[in-house]
Amino acid sequence: MSIPEKFLKPYDPQAVESDLYKLWQESGYFNPDKCIENGVCKTDAEPFSIIMPPPNANGSLHAGHALFVTLQDIMTRFARMQGKRTLWLPGADHAGFETQVVYEKKLAKEGRSRFQMTREELYKEIWDFTQENKSFMEGQIRQLGASCDWSRELFTLDDRVIKTVYGTFEQLAKDDLLYRGLRSINWCPKHQTGLSNLEVDYQERKDPFYYIKYGPFTIGTARPETKFGDKYIVMHPDDKRYGEYKHGDSVEVDWLNGKITATIIKDEAGDPEIGSGVMTITPWHSAIDWEIAQRHNLDYEQIIDERGKLLDIAGEFAGMPITEARPKIVEKLDKMGLLIKTDESYEHSVPVCYKCSREIEPQLKEQWFVKTQPLADKAKEAIESDKIKIITDEQKKVALHWLENIEDWNISRQITWGIPIPAKICTECKHGEVDIDDKITECPKCGGKVEQDPDTFDTWFSSGQWPFTTLGYPNNDDFKTYYPTSIMETGRDLVFFWVSRMIMLGLYRTGEVPFKTVFFHGMVNDAKGKKMSKSKGNVINPLDISEQYGTDALRMGLIVGNAPGSDLNLDIQKINAYKKFSNKLWNITRFILTETNGVDLSKTAITTDTDKQIIDNLNAIVEQVTKELNNYQYHLAADRIYHYAWHELADKILEESKSILHSSTSSEQEVDKTAKLSRQYTLYTILTTTLKLLHPFMPFITEEIWRSLPEKNEEGMLMVAKWPNS
RNA sequence: GGGCGCUUAGCUCAGUUGGUUAGAGCGACUCGUUUACACCGAGUAGGCCGGGGGUUCGAAUCCCUCAGCGCCCACCA
Numbered sequence: 001m002s003i004p005e006k007f008l009k010p011y012d013p014q015a016v017e018s019d020l021y022k023l024w025q026e027s028g029y030f031n032p033d034k035c036i037e038n039g040v041c042k043t044d045a046e047p048f049s050i051i052m053p054p055p056n057a058n059g060s061l062h063a064g065h066a067l068f069v070t071l072q073d074i075m076t077r078f079a080r081m082q083g084k085r086t087l088w089l090p091g092a093d094h095a096g097f098e099t100q101v102v103y104e105k106k107l108a109k110e111g112r113s114r115f116q117m118t119r120e121e122l123y124k125e126i127w128d129f130t131q132e133n134k135s136f137m138e139g140q141i142r143q144l145g146a147s148c149d150w151s152r153e154l155f156t157l158d159d160r161v162i163k164t165v166y167g168t169f170e171q172l173a174k175d176d177l178l179y180r181g182l183r184s185i186n187w188c189p190k191h192q193t194g195l196s197n198l199e200v201d202y203q204e205r206k207d208p209f210y211y212i213k214y215g216p217f218t219i220g221t222a223r224p225e226t227k228f229g230d231k232y233i234v235m236h237p238d239d240k241r242y243g244e245y246k247h248g249d250s251v252e253v254d255w256l257n258g259k260i261t262a263t264i265i266k267d268e269a270g271d272p273e274i275g276s277g278v279m280t281i282t283p284w285h286s287a288i289d290w291e292i293a294q295r296h297n298l299d300y301e302q303i304i305d306e307r308g309k310l311l312d313i314a315g316e317f318a319g320m321p322i323t324e325a326r327p328k329i330v331e332k333l334d335k336m337g338l339l340i341k342t343d344e345s346y347e348h349s350v351p352v353c354y355k356c357s358r359e360i361e362p363q364l365k366e367q368w369f370v371k372t373q374p375l376a377d378k379a380k381e382a383i384e385s386d387k388i389k390i391i392t393d394e395q396k397k398v399a400l401h402w403l404e405n406i407e408d409w410n411i412s413r414q415i416t417w418g419i420p421i422p423a424k425i426c427t428e429c430k431h432g433e434v435d436i437d438d439k440i441t442e443c444p445k446c447g448g449k450v451e452q453d454p455d456t457f458d459t460w461f462s463s464g465q466w467p468f469t470t471l472g473y474p475n476n477d478d479f480k481t482y483y484p485t486s487i488m489e490t491g492r493d494l495v496f497f498w499v500s501r502m503i504m505l506g507l508y509r510t511g512e513v514p515f516k517t518v519f520f521h522g523m524v525n526d527a528k529g530k531k532m533s534k535s536k537g538n539v540i541n542p543l544d545i546s547e548q549y550g551t552d553a554l555r556m557g558l559i560v561g562n563a564p565g566s567d568l569n570l571d572i573q574k575i576n577a578y579k580k581f582s583n584k585l586w587n588i589t590r591f592i593l594t595e596t597n598g599v600d601l602s603k604t605a606i607t608t609d610t611d612k613q614i615i616d617n618l619n620a621i622v623e624q625v626t627k628e629l630n631n632y633q634y635h636l637a638a639d640r641i642y643h644y645a646w647h648e649l650a651d652k653i654l655e656e657s658k659s660i661l662h663s664s665t666s667s668e669q670e671v672d673k674t675a676k677l678s679r680q681y682t683l684y685t686i687l688t689t690t691l692k693l694l695h696p697f698m699p700f701i702t703e704e705i706w707r708s709l710p711e712k713n714e715e716g717m718l719m720v721a722k723w724p725n726s
Numbered sequence: 727g728g729g730c731g732c733u734u735a736g737c738u739c740a741g742u743u744g745g746u747u748a749g750a751g752c753g754a755c756u757c758g759u760u761u762a763c764a765c766c767g768a769g770u771a772g773g774c775c776g777g778g779g780g781u782u783c784g785a786a787u788c789c790c791u792c793a794g795c796g797c798c799c800a801c802c803a
Contacts, residue, residue: 643750
């Protein structure tokens with residue numbers, strides 16, 4: 001008998017990984033039902049569930065995906081080996097606006113535009129596009145070793161998902177937590193849709209700032225093009241400089257289109273500290289101005305259209321885009337003697353679309369809004385009472401702070417790619433009515449004609465319901481078994497977009513928290529700590545690394561030293577270190593297999609004090625690693641096993657073993673034989689135990705070694721072997 | 727404007743309720759290729775744990791303060 005030949009060569013991940021994945025998948029053990037069927041876990045075993053954050057089906061996986069797959073796979077494999085009823089449910093996200101933006105870029109490259117296509121054509125094309133990406137992405141997730149249950153995979157546009165989302169929409173309407181109303185929304189003139197506050201970025205800019213004579217007042221603005229319709233002058237009620245003016249007084253003003261009558265409005269929003277303390281308002285194109293107008297029941301008028309061009313009210317400037325019109329308007333103001341001065345060094349931050357960086361133009365639109373405060377209060381309570389435990393404490397504070405300052409949520413999007421909003425809109429009075437079953441034929445308010453709401457839901461409205469839609473709320477057995485899920489593992493950047501919404505909507509719809517724990521990982525940056533981006537050219541493709549260094553090395557490189565919640569600098573040299581570690585394990589195995597070759601290892605016979613001590617140490621490691629895994633300290637556990645395997649097992653124990661195993665010169669043959677046998681058992685025990693500890697982190701090489709062992713004291717795959725101290 | 731962090735070896739970072747000579751990877755230097763592995767081994771150098779103050783028998787760890795860096799949220803007439 002001799003040891004397998006493969007150990008005579010360095011470890012070659014590429015030669016084994018895909019076969020191993022196939023083996024796992026064919027075993028069926030990714031599916032907890034199969035585990036029960038085959039006695040790997042019991043029906044009444046403690047359930048453990050993770051819903052995978054569905055990756056966007058509009059591209060390939062990046063380093064952040066590799067991190068979350070690794071973390072969740074560690075959690076899943078650990079739970080499975082502990083005999084828990086373990087489900088990791090995968091999915092893919094249609095990612096509404098995100099995907100439509102990606103697809104529009106693709107169209108632009110081909111010289112096409114969505115505005116030249118019918119909704120149906122566009123929808124069909126994007127559907128095909130996502131399905132193609134989805135299957136490509138699934139292959140990549142497999143390559144990373146994910147032990148998720150593919151038989152339960154869902155797409156965010158599957159019928160079951162849509163049905164549940166519609167149910168929630170209807171319920172919100174019944175509970176008076178939904179309304180449709182004219183509001184100031186963030187409008188992107190390029191993408192032709194409204195965006196939530198979270199989808200707006202701010203950019204620091206330096207622009208000219210104009211001081212303009214407005215009747216007896218001086219007003220300041222960086223945006224003279226919005227001023228055509230301004231006919232209200234707002235000032236703070238306590239501003240003594242303007243004590244002579246009373247609320248509602250009229251003032252004659254020479255303005256852009258001739259003489260107008262403006263009205264004085266006293267409102268707390270007027271800040272005496274800024275400029276002259278006087279401002280005019282443009283309710284249609286400013287959220288703050290709109291609020292003031294609402295408070296005093298003022299008129300409002302649209303000045304700029306959805307494409308960012310001036311309307312007829314702008315007189316000779318009508319039809320011009322803002323950038324072109326602005327200097328010409330300033331010129332006119334100057335000619336009219338209204339321009340007092342220009343400040344060229346005005347620095348301010350302007351709202352821009354987070355996708356295209358085009359300036360956001362606030363517009364008044366009828367949209368569907370969710371009243372979030374009541375939902376947020378319950379979410380807050382769940383977090384504060386630790387019904388949902390958030391890791392880390394810092395992220396917990398961030399989440400609570402946001403929930404305390406939450407605003408109503410605009411869930412309407414003027415895009416094609418998404419779940420249609422099931423509602424009818426009256427063509428006459430603009431009233432909107434929820435209509436899940438497509439039954440309404442006339443406006444319930446005015447009897448007018450109705451048409452289908454052309455808008456779709458904000459993606460986060462549907463993905464905010466993902467934990468219970470995936471599990472089949474309310475009647476599916478999976479829902480009953482696995483909800484609330486054990487842990488939600490996702491990126492720190494999704495705390496507001498997704499996690500907070502899942503907590504709110506989960507509590508609202510099911511009455512229970514959607515998950516008991518939230519684990520936030522940080523962002524994956526390049527080796528120098530810079531954010532990866534295509535334009536910087538510093539993007540590291542995890543799949544390339546996986547092929548070059550082995551998936552196990554990639555996984556270790558992503559985990560070790562990466563404390564929860566903190567960003568990670570992905571250094572290729574670090575991954576190389578774990579590639580070497582893979583090979584080290586390989587050679588440890590080779591040594592131990594060689595030294596125990598032909599020995600019956602079915603019963604342990606550890607007799608010497610030294611060996612008992614070694615086993616005690618090993619058990620201490622097992623305890624510590626288990627504790628760290630239970631405390632979500634994956635970065636410490638991985639490092640501990642690494643350190644033990646290399647610097648304890650290989651450097652010390654193996655070296656010392658050489659003299660025990662090869663003491664041929666001694667006259668004390670009997671004693672030596674016992675000691676030798678004891679050491680052989682010891683080494684073999686350490687090897688099998690270490691493989692188990694390491695399996696969640698480095699599943700491929702450990703499984704590959706495991707299946708080459710002659711004697712395991714337990715049958716089957718390492719993936720479903722019993723965790724050492726469970 | 728509000729909130730949250732970070733500052734530890736040349737570089738990138740760990741360090742879990744305060745406890746003996748502060749750790750890892752990479753890098754540097756010296757030595758070593760005798761039968762697990764050169765994708766290796768043995769060893770060395772390198773840190774007033776950002777500055778200052780305080781609590782304590784004891785502080786990288788807790789408190790205050792200063793400096794530098796970063797992230798998030800809100801917003802600007």
